[in-house]
Amino acid sequence: MIMSRPMPPASVLDELVNPVFEPAPELVEWARQTFIADDAKLYNPDHHHLNFASIGALWTNVGNSRKGRQIIGQCEEGSPSGMMGKWGKARAEMQITQWFGHVLDFVMTFDAVYCAECSDAEFCALIEHEMYHAAQDRDPFGAPKFRKSTGLPVFALRGHDIEEFVGVVRRYGADASHVRALVDAANAGPEIANVGIAHACGTCQLRAA
Template identity: 75%
Template sequence: MVEWVRATFIEDDGKLFNPDHLHLQSASIGMLWTNVSNSRKGRRIVGQCEEGQPSGTMGKWGKARAEEQIVGWFGHVPDFILTFNADYALSCSDAEFCALVEHELYHAAQETDPFDAPKFRKSTGLPAFTLRGHDIEEFIGGCCHLVYGLRFAG
C-alpha cells in the first residue's frame, strides 16, 4: 500500500498529487491495517498517523520492546506509521478512502523554524519530521476533504 500512496499522493506525477506532501518524498512511511475498533469522545477512529520512533512514558525497556517490534514489522523504524481500519476501508467508497489517506498524510509534517521556514537535519540534509495537529476540524488544501461524521485521529 505504501507504493500506491506514494504513486498517488506524493510523487509529482500522481493522479492525486498534492504539493503539500512534497516533504514526504524522502520520508520512510510504514502502514498497518487493523480490525480493532477504536473511538475517542464517542467518534469512530478509522485512521491514525504516528511518528515511527516509540515515545511516551513507557520507560527504556518498553521503548526498546516497541522499537524491536516496529523493526520486525518494517525492517527499520520508519519516520511515520499510518494505521487504517480494514473494516472501514472495505465499506467506504474510493473517494472516502482517498480522503482518509490524504488526511493522515497531512499529519505527517515537516518541522518549521520560528519564521515558519522548513527545517532540515544537519546530518543528512533531509527534512526534519514531526506530527501536525488539526487546523480546525479539517485540513484545507489538496484534492480530498474530511468525510464528515468520522474522526481521523492523528
C-alpha cells in the same frame, strides 16, 4: 480519475476473534503513486516532503473509539515516545522493526472494515488526512527545518491548520481570526470530490485539548 485503491486482505477482515495488525506496503506504494510522486495522478504539493520520509502502514481489525467517536485512522511517529520508559520504548521499537525492518519516520494505522466499505473519495480523503499529520517540522519563524548532516527534512506530527472558535469567526470575521485561507478554500469548492466523512482520526483525538 482515482486509481484503483488497495483493499484490506481477507486475513484481516475475516479474523473475528483475535486482534490483527498487518503491514500494508501496497498502501504506502499506492499513496506515493497517487499523491506524493511528482507525476502522481492526484499529486498534492503539500506532501512533497514525504518523498524523503520512511512510512509504514498497517491494516487492523481492532475497533477503536475515543470520546464516543469511532477512530478509523491514525498517524504516529515511527520512533516510540521516550515517555514509555526504556523497556516500553525498546519493546515498541522491536515490534516496528519486526513489521517493517527498521524504525520509520511515520506509521499510519487504518481500520480495515471501514476501508473495505467506504467510497473511493472517502478513502482518498482519509489517507490524505493522515498524510497531512506527517509533516516537515518548522523553526520558530515558520521555515521548514532540515538536518544539517544530511540536508533531509526534519519530520514531526502536525496539528490542524485552523485552531479557532466558530463564535470568534462569527463575531470578528475570517481575516481577524486568521482563517481566511480555509474560508476561501471552502468557497472555491472541492478539487477532487465533495464527500462527507463520518469518522474520527486517532491523531486528532490524541492531540485534542
